[in-house]
Amino acid sequence: MVKNPAKPRPMRIKKTPYERIEPYLFLLPALVIFAIFLYYPFARTIYLSTWVTDALGRPKKFVGIDNYTIRLFGKADFWASIVSTLKFVGVVALGGLLIGLITSLLTYNRYFGSGFCAAVYAMPVAIASAAASMAFRMIYHPTGGLLNNLFGTQINFLGGANQFWAVAAVTIWLQSGINFIFISAGLKSVPAELYESCDIDGANYWQKLFHITFPTISPTLFFQIIINIINAFQSFSQVKLLTNESPNSSTNLIVYAIWHDAFRAQRFETAAARSVVLFLMILVITIIQFSFEKRSVNY
Amino acid sequence: MSQAKTMKHTGAQRKRKLKNTGNFLLNIPILLIILVPLIYTLSISLVDTDQVYKTLLLPHSIQFNNYVNAFTNPSYNFSRYILNSFIVSTSVMLCQMVTCSMAAFAFVFLEFKGKKILFMAVLATMMVPGEATIIANYLTVAGWGWTNSLHVLIVPYMTSAMGIFLLRQNYMTFPRELKEASTIDGCSNWRFLLQIAVPLSRPALGALGAYVFLNTWNQYMWPLLTTDSDTFRTVQVGISMLYDIDAQSMGLMMAGVIIVIVPSLSIFVFMNKQLINGLMAGAVKG
Numbered sequence: 001m002v003k004n005p006a007k008p009r010p011m012r013i014k015k016t017p018y019e020r021i022e023p024y025l026f027l028l029p030a031l032v033i034f035a036i037f038l039y040y041p042f043a044r045t046i047y048l049s050t051w052v053t054d055a056l057g058r059p060k061k062f063v064g065i066d067n068y069t070i071r072l073f074g075k076a077d078f079w080a081s082i083v084s085t086l087k088f089v090g091v092v093a094l095g096g097l098l099i100g101l102i103t104s105l106l107t108y109n110r111y112f113g114s115g116f117c118a119a120v121y122a123m124p125v126a127i128a129s130a131a132a133s134m135a136f137r138m139i140y141h142p143t144g145g146l147l148n149n150l151f152g153t154q155i156n157f158l159g160g161a162n163q164f165w166a167v168a169a170v171t172i173w174l175q176s177g178i179n180f181i182f183i184s185a186g187l188k189s190v191p192a193e194l195y196e197s198c199d200i201d202g203a204n205y206w207q208k209l210f211h212i213t214f215p216t217i218s219p220t221l222f223f224q225i226i227i228n229i230i231n232a233f234q235s236f237s238q239v240k241l242l243t244n245e246s247p248n249s250s251t252n253l254i255v256y257a258i259w260h261d262a263f264r265a266q267r268f269e270t271a272a273a274r275s276v277v278l279f280l281m282i283l284v285i286t287i288i289q290f291s292f293e294k295r296s297v298n299y
Numbered sequence: 300m301s302q303a304k305t306m307k308h309t310g311a312q313r314k315r316k317l318k319n320t321g322n323f324l325l326n327i328p329i330l331l332i333i334l335v336p337l338i339y340t341l342s343i344s345l346v347d348t349d350q351v352y353k354t355l356l357l358p359h360s361i362q363f364n365n366y367v368n369a370f371t372n373p374s375y376n377f378s379r380y381i382l383n384s385f386i387v388s389t390s391v392m393l394c395q396m397v398t399c400s401m402a403a404f405a406f407v408f409l410e411f412k413g414k415k416i417l418f419m420a421v422l423a424t425m426m427v428p429g430e431a432t433i434i435a436n437y438l439t440v441a442g443w444g445w446t447n448s449l450h451v452l453i454v455p456y457m458t459s460a461m462g463i464f465l466l467r468q469n470y471m472t473f474p475r476e477l478k479e480a481s482t483i484d485g486c487s488n489w490r491f492l493l494q495i496a497v498p499l500s501r502p503a504l505g506a507l508g509a510y511v512f513l514n515t516w517n518q519y520m521w522p523l524l525t526t527d528s529d530t531f532r533t534v535q536v537g538i539s540m541l542y543d544i545d546a547q548s549m550g551l552m553m554a555g556v557i558i559v560i561v562p563s564l565s566i567f568v569f570m571n572k573q574l575i576n577g578l579m580a581g582a583v584k585g
Contacts, residue, residue, distance in 0.1 A: 022488060026405035027417060029398040030458040037455040038424045041435030051400065057438045099329065106326050113323040120333050126567035128517030130535040131559045133341040134552055135541055144352020145548075147341050164411075176333065178582060181575055227582050234430050237519040238547055241539055255520075256428045262434050263524070271434045279431040286426055 045279075048272035057268035067273040073248035080249040081257050082277075085233065088168055088253055092235075095172040095226035097221065100179025104187050105209075118184070125177035129170075136170045140242070158242060164250035168239050174238075175231060179224055186220030187213065219293075226289045232283055254278050336558070344554035351546035364470070365554035377558060378531050380537035387452045387533060388515040392508050394453065400500070401460030404492045406463070408472040408478050424460045424505065437524045451525045452533065456515065462507050465580040469503035470496060480550070502573070509570040510577025513563060534559045 049067050051059035063093050072078045103121040105116050121274045125133075130161060139146045140157040148154055194212045203211070214221075239256040243265075254274060261271035336535050338518070339356055344365050346358040369377040405411070406418055436455060445451040473496070497504070522533040539556035542548050566574055 021412075022408040022409075023405045023411035026409065026492075029420070030463060031417070033398065033458040034421070034424055034460075036439070037436055038427060038432065039420075043431035043438060044435040044438070045432055048438075057434075057441075060541070095334040103329055106322075106329070109322065111319040111322045113319075113326070115301070117323070117326045117330060121339055122571075122575070123333060123564070123567060126513060126563040126574070127560060128519065128535050128563065130517070130519040131556045132336070132561075134541070135336055136536055137554045138343055138553060139336055139339060141352070141543075143547075145401045146335070146354075146356070149353070149355050163577075173332070173336070177576065182582070183576065185579070194526055224542055230428070235303055236430065237535075237539070258430065258434065259520070259524075262437070262455050268434060269437070275431040275434055279427060283426065293395050 033209055042279075045268050045272045045275050049276050050271060053272075054244055057262070057264040063269075067169060067269045068276075071267075072273055072277070073271050077249065077252070078274075081252045081254060084164070084250050085254045088171075088235070088251075089229050089232040091168045092171045092232035093225050094174060095168065096175035096179045096228045097183075097225055099172065099176040100183040100224065101174070101221070102105070104182045104183040105213075107184065108187050119179040120179075122177045124174050125181065126254060127174065128237075129235070130237040130241060131175055131237050132170060136166075136173075140166055158244075160248070161250065163243060163248055163288040167235075167247075167251050170238050170242065171235055173234060175228055178227065178231075181226070183217070183220060183225050185272060186217040186224075189220075190216045222292060223289075229281055229285050231287075233278065254281075320518055320524035340553045340556050342559075344550060344557050346550070348546045348550060351549050363481055365550045366558070369558060370553050375537075375541075375555075376532070377534075377537065377555065379529065380532050380534045381558070383449060383452075383531060384516055384534040389447060390449075390453045391515045392512045393457045394457035395459055395462045395511050396504055396508060398446075398458040400492065400497060400504070401468055402463045404488070404496055406467050407473075408491070409488065409495075419431070420461055422458050425464075433520060433524065436521075442557060446525050447528045448526075449531055449562050452522055452531075455521070459511070459536045461581050463513070466500060466503055468580075469500045471485050473499065502576075505570070506576035506580065508512040508577075509566055509573040510581050513566050513574060514581075516563060543545070 005251060033062060033199070048057070050062060050064055052061045052063050052067075054060050089155065103117075107118045107121065137158075142148065142156045142158070143154060145157075147157060156162065162247065190213060198212060234255055235253055236255040236259065237250055239253050243251055247253070250281050252260075257276065258271050258274045261267045261274060331538055335356065340352075342356060342358040343351055345361045345363070346354050347362055350359060369375050398413050402421070404419075406414065417536065440446060440451050440455075478491065481495060486495075517535060518533070519535045519539070522536045525537075526532055526536065538552065538559055541552040541555055543552055
């Protein structure tokens with residue numbers, strides 16, 4: 001802790017044994033849960049990824065890095081899944097950011113109905129991905145769904161190449177709320193004097209937007225992209241429910257692939273190895289975030 | 300603006316009104332994108348079966364069969380799913396309030412060996428996505444025979460780094476003298492936590508509570524892995540089990556979605572400020 005020599009220190013009284021262990025008692029419940037459900041499974045995942053397991057996930061034969069090199073990196077569908085995941089993450093991160101940016105700019109000024117709009121834009125944060133996926137299954141219905149009825153078409157939105165965009169659209173819809181909330185907060189933190197001085201210089205809306213707003217809120221936008229990326233990496237229910245457990249290679253996203261390995265193919269070892277890959281990908285994003293934050297605190 | 304107001308009052312007002320309407324109209328496209336899926340889901344849950352595939356947004360006729368079915372038909376145990384989800388979400392919320400308050404208290408007000416390392420250990424948990432450990436966690440609880448129970452849905456989520464962090468930030472705003480004075484007055488740490496720190500951090504606890512309840516209510520993957528009996532099924536898994544083979548099941552499915560969304564949206568509406576504060580704290584992980 002910070003030492004403050006000017007402040008008179010309270011008299012040191014010898015601590016009783018109970019007083020010495022008391023702080024750890026306060027921490028005990030949290031640390032026990034972390035130990036059992038975070039540290040241990042983290043270590044166990046890495047351990048399992050170096051073994052061949054039986055159908056119940058028990059390690060049977062040590063194989064070192066074979067699960068990675070042979071059973072994942074050596075398979076074309078692993079790379080297809082990674083490429084799809086990265087493409088999906090990119091589309092969702094930018095799509096979410098764009099909707100968040102537009103909705104925050106639209107509700108920046110107060111006018112009749114702006115409060116209502118802001119509430120609606122934030123609303124998707126409350127809606128579960130599973131519930132939304134079920135609703136969109138009806139909207140995308142190939143013969144009698146809302147989209148096909150509106151356009152008078154019979155498009156199979158959930159099949160073929162459309163599947164990727166259908167799942168991405170639902171994910172962007174789900175993410176739009178958190179994007180709106182953060183970017184709105186960012187916009188409100190831009191000092192009003194900056195805009196006032198531009199008004200004096202006669203700058204128009206777009207000039208202010210590109211020369212004041214965007215540069216000032218760029219840390220918020222960057223942070224929001226990171227949140228979007230991390231959330232998109234973890235997408236699962238959309239994939240499982242919208243594709244009815246049969247995604248094609250464009251929607252075989254990493255968390256779905258983990259689940260499929262473990263619970264449909266009974267290959268816990270590749271599920272574990274894939275989990276490690278997921279962890280490493282998110283770790284890279286986190287490291288990028290930290291290094292940028294250190295460098296660009298003042299934009 | 301102020302000059303125009305005094306000189307040509309009505310003109311300025313009309314101009315403002317026009318600008319207001321114009322501003323609102325710009326919102327319509329995205330408002331529709333967000334609202335239409337929800338309105339449409341509600342409509343489908345209410346229309347007659349023969350209208351399910353023909354409905355364009357608003358229903359022609361209204362019937363409540365799907366809702367009656369969801370709650371009374373023995374093959375869909377919706378009341379049970381709702382009760383399960385409610386028990387699980389409330390328990391997780393209360394447990395997190397307790398464990399996170401205690402841990403945050405120790406990190407802010409107590410001095411002990413290893414404090415820095417333990418705090419780093421808590422922060423480090425934020426770097427591991429839950430999906431990366433979910434398989435190993437499943438194996439752990441399956442090994443204990445915990446699958447198909449309510450406690451398997453509660454115990455792993457009884458604490459969170461986000462909650463500890465949120466309450467720690469809150470406790471750090473307390474004046475130092477508060478703790479020192481109460482220690483001198485002979486107030487034990489437990490009493491300080493219960494009678495001073497907790498009441499003073501009610502807004503932060505509200506934010507944590509709203510966020511955790513909603514997150515647990517909306518959880519899908521963990522309950523899917525650990526429960527496969529109707530008795531312990533939660534709402535999100537429950538609705539995802541419904542089939543979309545025909546119009547009748549489609550209507551029921553949409554009714555299920557509405558039933559599940561209503562509590563989520565109620566939290567959003569009635570605890571909006573707390574929820575958004577919780578969300579903002581929850582997203583500050585990476």
